[in-house]
């Protein structure tokens with residue numbers, strides 16, 4: 001069990017060490033094969049680009065109150081650029097909105113050196129390696145959950161989690177049940193766009209949104225107005241809810 005981390009610098013050091021372990025991970029043979037295969041084959045438009053082809057750690061403000069949890073890196077987004085939600089259509093949608101809501105310094109996320117900074121916001125994924133057809137197996141999701149748990153133990157200022165899509169939502173709920181079972185009741189947390197769940201003492205408030213994938217944003221399943229509404233609600237809540245506990249204060 002980690003003791004409460006008091007200083008931002010300590011959080012940064014802890015996260016850097018964790019990220020080194022994440023980047024070196026080869027625990028899921030299918031995902032290791034796939035991420036490397038995608039990096040080798042490349043998409044024609046990125047044929048000159050040297051793909052990252054490794055697990056993709058989270059990125060953002062280590063003191064953040066908002067943590068955004070996606071599903072996994074995109075084959076030609078995070079798996080190409082090496083930074084989560086960077087260089088693909090989902091990133092374009094998400095970061096434009098985070099910028100509008102004041103959580104990012106710029107509306108674009110195209111490469112590791114593009115100058116993007118998050119404020120009061122950390123962005124990560126439930127699974128750190130790109131899965132074939134964006135579908136990690138339950139075993140792969142479970143394999144990666146330890147990393148998610150370690151991230152949250154370092155992100156001790158977290159008060160709100162925005163889960164993007166059902167898999168990210170279910171992963172966070174499973175993680176919360178496994179590591180912070182206090183007050184969490186079975187069968188009550190169903191993914192629904194726009195839902196907000198107050199999970200209980202020691203846990204952040206959980207918000208759910210459809211994933212900003214092109215399939216959802218191009219078809220109107222997830223619109224700008226719908227996503228803005230959620231981020232605005234989170235902003236308002238962060239400023240007004242009586243937040244009492246941070247995630248890491250109730251470790252078993």
Ligand code: SF4
Nearest residue numbers: 025027028055129144
């Ligand atoms: S998905 Fe997670 S546990 Fe599996 S190889 Fe990638 S980093 Fe490791």
